[in-house]
Amino acid sequence: GGMRSTDPNIYALGECAEVNGQVYGLVAPLYEMARVAASQLAGNEAAAFVHMDTPTKLKVTGIELFSLGDFAEGEDRQEIVLRDAAAGVYKRLVLRDDRIIGTVLYGETADGAWFNDLKKKQTDISQMRDTLIFGQSYQGGASLDPMAAVAALPDDAEICGCNGICKGKITGAITAKGLTSLDDVRAHTKASASCGSCTGLVEKLMALTIGDKYNPAAVQSMCGCTTLGHDEVRRLIKAKSLKTIPAVMQELEWTTSCGCAKCRPALNYYLVCDWPDEYADDYQSRFINERVHANIQKDGTYSVVPRMWGGVTNAAELRAIADVVDKFDIPMVKVTGGQRIDMLGIRKEDLPAVWADLGQAGFVSGHAYAKGLRTVKTCVGSDWCRFGTQDSTGFGVRIEKFMWGSWTPAKVKMAVSGCPRNCAEATCKDVGVICVDSGYEIHFAGAAGLDIKGTEVLGLVKTEDEALEHIVALTQMYREQGRYLERIYKWAKRIGIAEIKRQIMDDGERRKAYFDRFVFSQKFAQVDPWSERVSGKDKHEFRPMASVGFAQAAE
Structure with a gap:
């Protein structure tokens, strides 16, 4: 119970740990296991993990399925079932001694949080048994409406099981902080920020709390290749451990085979940031300036800006820059607003040679072209x-x-x-x-x-x-x-x-x-891209374009 394994020097938690004969595959028990293990390590030997039934919701777009507790058949159990095949709705409650012990909901899952609350509190449902299957909003004769079911939830009803966030905390944050988007709610309350199965409930709470100000469609998609916004893509990259651009596109159901000029640079950045030690930067997913590590100009030439730490330079560095300007006949040298020197008008095929000479003087790329x-x-x-x-x-x-x-x-x-x-x-x-x-x-x-x-x-x-x-x-x-x-x-x-x-x-x-x-x-x-390319990396990028006459082109 204290998360200590058979080896007293090793603690285990999550799906690799069997606790009292049971294995848990959901994140909410994992968090509780982590809390217990931390308490044990801090000296609280009384801390113990107690078995918990956790509701789960199928995370497949377009399928609403919720399950909770023990819904196996047994002589000491009774069932209440509602089935409407035409509407695609199936609800099943398993009772013992007038208490809910298990729930399966398909098609309509808005009452899942309420049924979970009744089960956790071991509420006697005998007085509402006749209407129980219709949900909380039907108690007292009200019309059956998923929004009404959410509105009827008490403030202490748990909405996000992963992070233990109740209804009152979410609605309070929406009102107090003026939150108007799902991403705002995630940032301020952590509700819907883990597995995402409570997203529908959180969205209903937002609609009930702020009315017409909440517009789910206001979340702009990254591009035409997906309906997902940037924040959702970032969250899913981490949650699903997606570590390549093809993996992201496949798992998140991109509508194009290889993305576009909007989503590929964004995905490349998110993967570089989230998995710095595992992801290999895809230079093909970068804009031209970041591919060749220089700024392209209107005439097709490039500018080079070496890094000058804090705007400080010295005679040797200035001589090296002057020598490069003379050697490559660079037509424009400009002092920038960022306290550096910009050399403009360099041909693409000359860039590696320019960088080589600058590198000998100790210069590295100034990243004047970079999102950095x-x-x-x-x-x-x-x-x-x-x-x-x-x-x-x-x-x-x-x-x-x-x-x-x-x-x-x-x-x-x-x-x-x-x-x-x-x-x-x-x-x-x-x-x-x-x-x-x-x-x-x-x-x-x-x-x-x-x-x-x-x-x-x-x-x-x-x-x-x-x-x-x-x-x-x-x-x-x-x-x-x-x-x-x-x-x-x-x-x-x-x-x-x-x-x-x-x-x-x-x-x-x-x-x-x-x-x-x-x-x-x-x-x-912290690897200088200029010195890498001086050594031959991506050398095809710096080959001069061939000069082809009309006769050759016709052939």
Whole structure:
């Protein structure tokens, strides 16, 4: 009962563990087993797993099937059955001593939560036996209506068995936080966020609570290849352990054989993010800039932007850039707003040679083309400035060296300003830091492009190490929850500023988990793509196009 195996030094839980002669294959008992095992490890030897009947719902689109408890035949049991073949409805209740011990519902499953509640509470149903099979909404003579059945559920009725979420918590969150989508409810309550079998009930609760404001069709699909939205696809990739693009398309019933230009880049990113140590990046599913690791220009040439850590450079690096410009006759050299140098007008076939020369000077890709970390802009900080309160330059360099190479849903730009005068313009970046005498004020969710928006204040921390941990955790939260091509400020508006602060500032354990997952992913991300291609990777991408005359073309 304490989840200790026959070897006293080994604990086991889940489908591999037989507890008192029984094996459980559902997630709700697994969570309870984990709670018991954790209690045992913490010294509570009295903690024990108690057998639990858990309702389950078939997770097949278009089939409504719910089962609960023990519905085998027996002499001490009685059955109430409703069968309507034409309507495709079958309901069966198994009773013993005027208590429900088992339920099977097909076609109409809205009353499953109510029957589960009656079984858990061992409610005497003798007074409602005549109408019991018609569900809760029929008690007292009301018309039979699935929505009415959900409305009649008490606030303490369990809706999400996986996470133990009751009706009152869901409706309370919808009302208090103004939630209008299923993804919002999942984010704030965790209902429907695990196996998804309670999704129908949660949607009915939303319709009852906010009326016409809830429109399930408002969830936009990723593309024409699927009816699923980005959030649902991300959830199912994790829930079903899908680790390749073909596996995702097959399991989630894509309507096309190989996807399209909208869904393939998104799926590639989600798989890179969720399985960094297992998924092999599919370069064919990336846009041209990310395939060739340079920005294509209007004339078909490319621009190259090497990384300059925190906007800092030196004489040797500048000489190397000048030599490359001369050697390859590069027509335009431009200082960027991100404190770097951009070389424009490079032919595609020359890119590997340009990168080779830059690499000899110590340069790596600046990812100026990437849905990832672009720049960490800095001011000169306390080392040089009369007003500087902290070493903003050194901290910016540290952030960039720690986080470069990471892929994100959309581009990420950062900045560190050494004082509130904000010379690095940190308050319009995706993530920014304003250094003050008492520490580091972390900002996020700014914009300075098509949309102009000042940042939100995440919070103030005292040390550089704390600031780095909070910034990395925030970025990882965005990596895991952001939709492909969704900038941080749009993600923050959708998730809620308060929720982000709660997870990053207030929940130290969760923040550390985000940080650790980012660090783990960086083991596989911090590989310079330029040096890889200098060594011959994807060399077919850089072959010059053949010049063919009319006669040859005609042949």
